[in-house]
Amino acid sequence: MAVHQLVKRYGDARAVDGISFSVERGDFFGFLGPNGAGKTTTINAIVGLARIDGGRIEIFGHDVSTAWRQARRLIGLAPQEYNFDRYLRVREILMYQAGYYGLRPRDVAARIDALLERFALGVKADAFVSQLSGGMKRRLTLARALVHDPQIVILDEPTAGVDVELRLELWETLRALRREGKTIILTTHYLEEAEALCERVGIIENGRMVALEETAHLLRSHARDELTITLAHPVQEPPPVLAHFGARVDPQDGARLRFERLGPLELSEVLALLGRAGIDVEAVNTERATLQDVFLELTGRGAR
Ligand SMILES: Nc1ncnc2c1ncn2[C@@H]1O[C@H](COP(=O)(O)OP(=O)(O)O)[C@@H](O)[C@H]1O
Numbered sequence: 367m368a369v370h371q372l373v374k375r376y377g378d379a380r381a382v383d384g385i386s387f388s389v390e391r392g393d394f395f396g397f398l399g400p401n402g403a404g405k406t407t408t409i410n411a412i413v414g415l416a417r418i419d420g421g422r423i424e425i426f427g428h429d430v431s432t433a434w435r436q437a438r439r440l441i442g443l444a445p446q447e448y449n450f451d452r453y454l455r456v457r458e459i460l461m462y463q464a465g466y467y468g469l470r471p472r473d474v475a476a477r478i479d480a481l482l483e484r485f486a487l488g489v490k491a492d493a494f495v496s497q498l499s500g501g502m503k504r505r506l507t508l509a510r511a512l513v514h515d516p517q518i519v520i521l522d523e524p525t526a527g528v529d530v531e532l533r534l535e536l537w538e539t540l541r542a543l544r545r546e547g548k549t550i551i552l553t554t555h556y557l558e559e560a561e562a563l564c565e566r567v568g569i570i571e572n573g574r575m576v577a578l579e580e581t582a583h584l585l586r587s588h589a590r591d592e593l594t595i596t597l598a599h600p601v602q603e604p605p606p607v608l609a610h611f612g613a614r615v616d617p618q619d620g621a622r623l624r625f626e627r628l629g630p631l632e633l634s635e636v637l638a639l640l641g642r643a644g645i646d647v648e649a650v651n652t653e654r655a656t657l658q659d660v661f662l663e664l665t666g667r668g669a670r
């Protein structure tokens with residue numbers, strides 16, 4: 367899937383301001399950004415729900431605006447907001463969705479049964495959406511996105527507001543889809559979610575892409591692992607050799623030495639140098655860099 371210079375305006379405001387990115391077959395791509403950044407607008411443009419004001423979107427070579435019929439068959443969307451017909455029962459919702467793609471009931475009945483089973487909705491097949499729990503609605507959204515067996519599955523904030531248990535369950539489901547060969551695009555403002563799942567991420571802010579990279583590479587190139595060493599006794603200054611490698615004394619607590627990046631030094635060497643300087647160490651704490659750190663560095667603010 368490729369997005370070239372996409373622009374979407376609402377009145378005078380550019381909700382999406384010329385973004386470009388592509389997702390390869392089989393990728394798990396994270397589309398990140400704070401609320402209001404333009405994620406849903408971009409997704410809606412990709413699935414043909416929003417008219418675009420500039421740029422071009424291709425799905426396996428099909429231009430979304432000229433070949434939307436071919437393009438939309440290849441994509442399944444689990445939207446951010448629930449949009450179920452309240453007068454339909456769970457199984458009917460899936461049947462209607464299949465009909466929307468021109469699939470006949472007798473051809474999809476078995477597949478729908480399998481989806482109901484997979485998403486633990488079998489017992490609710492004849493229930494109305496109003497009778498489902500929040501978690502069941504989330505699972506139904508995903509089941510519906512998969513009815514026509516799309517190549518690309520797009521999930522817009524699938525875990526917003528869901529509890530930890532359901533979130534982990536959804537993560538497992540997404541990993542399984544990935545193993546089945548689906549291409550997955552996930553929007554989220556939970557950065558730890560993207561870190562756990564996505565091989566590549568794009569970070570959007572105010573309608574512009576501020577980063578587009580492999581997750582691991584982004585973490586290596588932007589964020590730093592932080593090392594804090596708690597000393598037995600406060601010091602005024604770090605030993606000169608360690609100051610040279612970026613150690614600084616915590617201004618609030620003279621017993622803490624902080625390193626923002628170790629550079630060429632190994633932790634064991636730091637400890638040896640402290641020992642040689644006659645400084646006793648009480649505790650060592652390392653904090654792994656997270657996407658949250660990268661996000662802060664790139665945008666100057668938190669994602670939430
Ligand atoms: N239908 C609309 N009419 C006017 N402005 C909109 C509409 N939908 C979204 N916006 C605005 O576009 C921007 C991007 O919104 P959205 O794509 O929903 O962000 P995200 O999904 O990243 O939270 C926001 O400023 C939002 O207020």
Ligand SMILES: [Mg+2]
Pocket residue numbers: 405406407446522523
């Ligand atoms: Mg959104």
